[in-house]
Amino acid sequence: MLKRFSLVLEGELSHFLQIIKDLAESTRCIHRKNPNLYDIPRTLWIPTHHAHNRIVVFLYPQSVEVTQLHETLGIESEIDLTIRKLKDWAAPRPVEKNLLTMSDTVYVHPEPLGVVLIIGAWNYPWAVTVGPLIGAIAAGNAAVVKPSEVCVHTAKVMEDLLPIYIDKELYPVVTGGVPETQELLRQRFDHIFYTGNSMVGKLIMEAAAKNLTPVTLELGGKSPCYIDKNCDITIACRRTAWGKYTNCGQTCIAPDYILCEPSMQDRIIEEIKKALKEFYTDNPKTCADYGRIINQRHFKRIINMLDDCTIAAGGENDEANCYIAPTLLRDVKPEAKVMQEEIFGPLLPIITVSGVDEAIEFINKGEKPLALYVFSSDNKVIDRIRDETSSGGFVANDCLVHYSISSLPFGGVGNSGMGCYHGKYSFDQLSHLRGCLIKKLNMEGVNNVRYPPHTPKKPTPMKFMFLVFLTCSCEIFFKMEDIY
Template structure:
């Protein structure tokens, strides 16, 4: 990177802050105008976006629209509908001994925000936080993932053409560019990606005390008990697992099945996979590809760690890995310890929910936890066990597309949340203006202090403080 490029990256936050100071915090109407411009871009460039997603991930057009573009369009509609109310100032008045205290509260933008997107949903996971940032009144520098290059270059073209640099600007490049950006003086950093990289981002930001929102991953457990088993249930689980070739941060990572329905479940999974993708899934137009060679090899290595019940085929030249089901996995195997993030589904039998939860086999702070059951006691038990920010009962994936539900991690799966109002709150801070009207001065609060004034303070503390 040249010195000029480095200086440009380092000065981006200041340029955006100066413009915000010059114009003031944008009104709700101005923010909605920006959001609607972004919506129009998504609608008008739909074909180019879906083509780029196919180039990077082999993603079918249906999945591109349903899991990326439609989610963004719905989010923009929801935010625009509610933004005036969220952004409205509130006030309160309190009568104290000797004075009236008036509070006025208003949300304010952080300023210049850095958003680092992920490669697995390179449109949705890059632009979804941008929607929250705009709603909060911020300017954004956007760094798409270099591992989805076609999408990154298209986002750079369409965003930089439509918006001035002082509002939104896309910067492309590799990890060196990302490192330069995270060391720049942004007012907030939003990162989506792996836990390992998230730690590096947080460490770099901490040097400048820049607040960070981290959206990471985890091994989302999925429990299927004997009361929850049905063909429709298995169909939902299989869809959620193998959507985007398994490269979904909220996909069911490992399936734990009650032993009484274990074999039936395995048979049903194979039937559903054949229904979805045929006997030769590599030729299916509805099945994606692994994004990078390195990730391809990591997922392939998982296949040898158990008995292949279904699938198992792969083609490195095509970055294709067949939808694969594993059984008979040795405890402690990497496939049971690491996030899979690919089309490999370990299916583990269990006999008792209490024993399963106490075994340590489930990551409590995964992004989400799934349970398919009609037993209310077991559902509540699972809910109490998990530390994740969401628990999904008898469904997978859909909750993450809802603007009504805050999306975010806990512990190893990250911190901070966005979507809908949570995004507006995440990308703004509350400023309180306090004004006091005195009608009587209480001199006893000043030194020198006296025993008499101490007694008065204890007696009237609620009126004085």
Template sequence: MDIKALVQEQKSFFQNGLTAKADFRKYSLVRLKKSIEDYEEDILEALKLDLGKSKTEAYMTELATVYGEIEYFRRNIKKLMKVKRSNFSPATFPSKGRIYSEGYGSVLIMSPWNYPFQLAIMPLIGAIAGGNCAVVKPSAYAAHTSKIVKKIIETTFDEEYVACVTGGREENSMLLEEPFDYIFFTGGAEVGREVLRKAAENIIPVTLELGGKSPVIVEKTADVDIAARRIVWGKYLNCGQTCVAPDYVLVDKSLKDEFVKKSISYIEAMYGSDPIKSKNYGKIVNSKHLLRLEDNLKGQSILYGGSFDMEAGKLEPTIVDEPDLSSRLMSEEIFGPIMPIIAYENIEEAYKIISRRPKPLALYMFTGNKKAAEEVISKLQFGGGCINDTIMHLATDMPFGGVGNSGMGAYHGKKSYDTFTREKSILVKGSSLDVPFRYSVDKSAKPGSLGLKLMRALGDERRLKIIRFLMK
């Protein structure tokens, strides 16, 4: 595929105005949903091959969210596209202000391997809803799912509208050399910096959905049973390979022993006494990441788990006790089924541990104290999160995105539309009145002159009646 020619074809297609029409956008989304439904079994099988996902987990985390997003835009696209009225300004009387939304043009969407279907298609839905053309670049690490993504796109759209480019680093580099009108990247911070650097060369706006060490605080008033169950679910979902997975747990010292005991109980309830053999437990994406996790566990105090099956690509759910805060395990995003547990004496100690690290993509607190919940929200900066749950803020149409090292920009629901469109402000000026003093400020600015009185009045809406009276 000639990537340079493809981008130019998309820019030409965008200019013909078809993507600006609400009916075209809606029709495109309906076609996309139909294609996904047609290939649903193939998608589930690909996710099983790439990440060992069970059908239940794959449908819940990859397909259900996609269907929900398409339905949101199917119902709301015309409302979102409606021209907005601007507030009246006396300074421009008589006039009308209108704000139009329009797509950027050709959008590059670069998706990761951990949720290889959802994170390729969710941004695409927003790009289509916003009236753009798009090139989707799925991850080479999830090869089976990438093939299905490519097949769905190619059977649903002409490449001058939506295309899919597969491959590895060479293809990534080639794409980043092209003058796209917008780049949406999901992945690690290291590659994200390179995307940002290349985008800056062509002054291309970007959204970066990155990651980070997302902490959990189990405060002294928490329901420990609920906390353990929901943290275990969120941590070991997709074998911990989730950008908003609970990375480490800060638990009040008085609750630690009970929390550990209940966490082990829920691990075995969800995955059995031998999780590696469980059909509901996935695998690490490749040997490179498995070896990285093995290295991270060296020298750690393991309370539970820690066994590997290198041939199957699996590490059983693992709990680590009080890791050194300067260790590799606590210095980089874990992205695997390892849960460090750290006890704290008071809540301020927990805040200090979090605030000394880069701003996380997510933060979770379990508490029965409303003031404690409000305090953590106001004191710490993080992308988003939950009180008394984990991960489930992604199951809403609220904006999702990071801050600082965990990313820039956001999407989901209306925010996806906002992300993939820009606002164009238009002033429509009336011709029935043309005040002469605006063309000759020096002459009209004499003390006591009508022009000066008008200029002063123009900055105050309370004097609008005066203006209208003088203009009769």
């Protein structure tokens, strides 16, 4: 049905349109012609389970264990959940009726959207690409998978492994760079799922608007971390350091900066330094648990942010190896370069505020972030920050872990994105939830009141409602008589 996508790599972009048309035709009968639909997510477990052994080769110096933790274990859990719950998610969902529909069958019927375009990111290339694919397949869609061109080796792993285990005609993998992505975006899809930065997210949305294609945008932003004076500072700093420097700071929900009172700054710096030594030894450059910046372009971008900052710890770097040490910045001003965009690297600025009021004010001056963190032993402080700010996710006394909970929606708000996924939210996000009402062809006498002409002789609305109620009650009574 489809020409091999290797043609795309040779520049034959004209085949895209026919490919998308063929996929759209296929997905209309995907449920009927594939009785094993509920087993499809299970087949994804096999390439996911084996992928980390190949991915880790290209993530030097990170260990296999780090790759498993960050890339594949969460996906395996998501697949397992989908296998167990898919029949329930896909079943018709009865809804509450009103008086006029008491005797009707009313329900929500999930159905496939059609063809979904999934554009992945480079920071966790397996997790943020295969994750949406699980939802797309579970919902009965066809999908075109476009891994990020930045992570060339992982894209190759995906291109090699996925066609072995899932239908390569229904779920083709397209590799390539900006021209291939632009050509894909010219085609008509039924949904586009993009993970990446806000600037590209706007371009995706602009392209989608031409066909009124709905989008899910998983973006990012400057996720704040407020450390309150009423908390265990050691634990707060340890958890913040883990959340920030995991994957060398290249995590969309990493704490982007710390807010604290001036009297706490020195203590926070010392505690984070202790945590860094515990996690990555005295020399993170030789530690197998500490990563690298993805490429030299991003290395230079991050280093340029240091121009007007005071380094409290770290700062060592090696451009040839894309290495930047875990770095703490003190007394950072709001107008500093490092505060003008998402850092997406191992720099952690500390901004001092007078207290929770000023922290909330500072957070609300910026764009809505993908995540917001607060460390406090005072529930009133936690509640205030939650209620008086807006963010994609909110976590108290920890970092990142909300991403791992499939029962929570993961997504942004405002500049940090739109839509959500994980677990059932992925299924619903990539389904059309079709409202259905099935009515019988009797009770036409009751329905006559809604037909023209409307004259004084017809029952008033109150009489009409009473008549409907009486008729429905009698019908229910006679049904019960039949049962007993």
